[in-house]
Amino acid sequence: MKLHxxxxxxxxxxxxxxxxxxxxSGKGKTAGRGIKGQKSxxxxxxxxxxxxxxxxxxxxxxxxxxxxNQKKYAVVNLGLIxxxxxxxxxxxxxxxxxxxxxxSGLVRRKLDGVRVLAKGDVSAKLTIAVTGASKSAVEAVEKxxxxxxxxxxxxxx
Numbered sequence: 001m002k003l004h005x006x007x008x009x010x011x012x013x014x015x016x017x018x019x020x021x022x023x024x025s026g027k028g029k030t031a032g033r034g035i036k037g038q039k040s041x042x043x044x045x046x047x048x049x050x051x052x053x054x055x056x057x058x059x060x061x062x063x064x065x066x067x068x069n070q071k072k073y074a075v076v077n078l079g080l081i082x083x084x085x086x087x088x089x090x091x092x093x094x095x096x097x098x099x100x101x102x103x104s105g106l107v108r109r110k111l112d113g114v115r116v117l118a119k120g121d122v123s124a125k126l127t128i129a130v131t132g133a134s135k136s137a138v139e140a141v142e143k144x145x146x147x148x149x150x151x152x153x154x155x156x157x
Contacts, residue, residue, distance in 0.1 A: 072111045073113050075114075076101060076130075078119065080120065081101075084106050089106070092124045092125070092126055096127065097129050098110050113130065115130065115134075116130050116148065117137055118137040122141055124146070126147075129150075132152045138150075
């Protein structure tokens with residue numbers, strides 16, 4: 001096979017429909033846009049307009065609710081905390097606070113607080129003080145011999 005013998009697969013390259021190229025093309029004169037009116041002009045895109053019929057987005061019911069004062073927590077997994085302790089970026093002997101997590105680079109910003117989840121395992125004896133934590137995360141830290149205190153638990157008492 002030589003370069004000049006190369007061909008595309010049949011049907012792979014579809015020729016574009018050339019509109020407004022004379023009556024013989026089948027799409028001459030008005031180029032398939034009908035006669036006059038807003039949509040026959042260039043630069044018109046009536047999104048979601050259905051010819052005066054109530055548009056679909058208005059026919060469907062509204063759904064859901066977004067709480068305006070919703071809290072957004074920075075989420076940290078136990079496995080990552082353990083990884084940072086092993087790497088020496090977090091000091092296991094000192095208390096691990098939210099500020100320590102930010103300083104180590106594990107959390108970018110605190111937002112409304114830091115919440116610890118139980119993904120991964122923890123082997124070091126850690127003292128963690130954060131805004132919130134899942135029950136399984138608290139159990140996992142206590143099983144490893146450490147303590148996990150949350151501001152939410154302190155506020156509840």
